[in-house]
Amino acid sequence: DDTNKRTVPTLLTNYLDTQYYGEISIGSPAQMFNVVFDTGSANLWVPSQSCSPFSTACFTHNRYDSSKSRTHIENGTGFSIQYASGNVRGFLSEDVVVVGGIPVVQVFAEASSLSAMPFIFAKFDGVLGMGYPNVAIDGITPVFDRIMSQQILKEEVFSVYYSRDPKHSPGGELVLGGTDPNYYTGNFNYINTRETGKWEVTMKGVSVGMDMMFCAEGCTTVIDTGSSYITGPASSVSLLMKTIGAQLDENGYKVSCDAVKTLPSVTFHLGGQEYSLTQEDYILWQSQIEGDLCTVTFRGLDVPPPAGPIWILGANFIARYYTEFDRHNNRIGFATAV
Numbered sequence: 001d002d003t004n005k006r007t008v009p010t011l012l013t014n015y016l017d018t019q020y021y022g023e024i025s026i027g028s029p030a031q032m033f034n035v036v037f038d039t040g041s042a043n044l045w046v047p048s049q050s051c052s053p054f055s056t057a058c059f060t061h062n063r064y065d066s067s068k069s070r071t072h073i074e075n076g077t078g079f080s081i082q083y084a085s086g087n088v089r090g091f092l093s094e095d096v097v098v099v100g101g102i103p104v105v106q107v108f109a110e111a112s113s114l115s116a117m118p119f120i121f122a123k124f125d126g127v128l129g130m131g132y133p134n135v136a137i138d139g140i141t142p143v144f145d146r147i148m149s150q151q152i153l154k155e156e157v158f159s160v161y162y163s164r165d166p167k168h169s170p171g172g173e174l175v176l177g178g179t180d181p182n183y184y185t186g187n188f189n190y191i192n193t194r195e196t197g198k199w200e201v202t203m204k205g206v207s208v209g210m211d212m213m214f215c216a217e218g219c220t221t222v223i224d225t226g227s228s229y230i231t232g233p234a235s236s237v238s239l240l241m242k243t244i245g246a247q248l249d250e251n252g253y254k255v256s257c258d259a260v261k262t263l264p265s266v267t268f269h270l271g272g273q274e275y276s277l278t279q280e281d282y283i284l285w286q287s288q289i290e291g292d293l294c295t296v297t298f299r300g301l302d303v304p305p306p307a308g309p310i311w312i313l314g315a316n317f318i319a320r321y322y323t324e325f326d327r328h329n330n331r332i333g334f335a336t337a338v
């Protein structure tokens with residue numbers, strides 16, 4: 001019977017609307033880590049005590065010390081994960097991982113080397129992949145699969161709320177086993193994931209204002225809770241930016257803050273619904289001493305075939321559209337975030 005099945009909330013911290021992370025523990029006694037709950041990958045890794053003191057990114061974060069955990073199980077298999085933005089290398093260990101108070105015995109990676117870029121900018125220590133098992137490196141059963149097999153969740157889904165304004169509390173919320181009606185209004189609209197066993201769907205178009213500009217023939221789109229921005233093929237994004245009058249500089253596309261109010265909406269056509277982002281949603285407005293800086297939260301990113309070309313909808317999309325990831329029905333649901 002479902003009476004004793006439950007949902008498991010984890011509060012998230014919002015760092016400048018670009019990084020959202022929550023706390024987990026590994027080991028006994030508990031060693032605490034801040035991790036991104038990332039639908040764009042399927043492995044758990046945290047920095048290792050054994051990382052070189054010269055690896056700045058490793059050294060400035062919490063590190064797992066296996067010698068201090070009485071539940072540590074030796075493994076030692078090599079591990080490496082390659083992101084577009086950087087890479088992580090290390091080895092596997094096994095220990096008790098606690099997420100939202102739920103303990104699982106989990107194989108994870110101790111990162112003994114972390115590329116300085118981008119991890120010196122990370123406020124989080126590691127990444128907890130919420131992707132499908134078939135994309136997990138070394139064939140490791142992901143954390144969420146281990147929690148599902150305990151049969152304690154009301155539904156085999158998880159949901160993500162990202163706040164839009166760092167001053168709001170909480171910065172975000174991950175719910176395992178259901179959704180949190182406090183953070184969305186209206187009904188969910190669902191899109192089936194592609195058969196690839198990834199949190200990706202076929203998008204039916206991207207329009208700017210009233211004009212359909214990209215992806216009219218359909219294109220693969222990843223819903224990635226671990227990415228800050230929206231990315232698309234570089235040529236498409238540069239045309240989109242030209243249309244809104246944004247200039248590319250060394251760290252992204254900028255617009256003059258005075259022009260922000262005249263910017264058009266950008267609309268993503270998913271599953272027969274239109275998901276619009278207004279300038280509110282896609283401009284990061286930072287007040288600086290030398291004047292305000294308005295960054296457009298779109299980036300060009302060319303993912304090589306066979307995985308690419310793809311669009312990636314990240315945190316700025318999820319902040320506007322509360323997202324449910326449904327492993328039971330292999331579909332993604334969006335509702336208007338509060």
Ligand SMILES: CCN(C(=O)c1cnc(C)nc1NCc1ccco1)[C@H]1CCCNC1
Binds near residue numbers: 019225
């Ligand atoms: C976590 C690695 N990722 C980042 O894009 C990334 C890199 N480096 C920093 C400093 N932050 C990142 N993401 C911040 C964030 C948290 C929640 C929303 O965005 C991606 C890599 C591809 C899979 N998906 C995740």
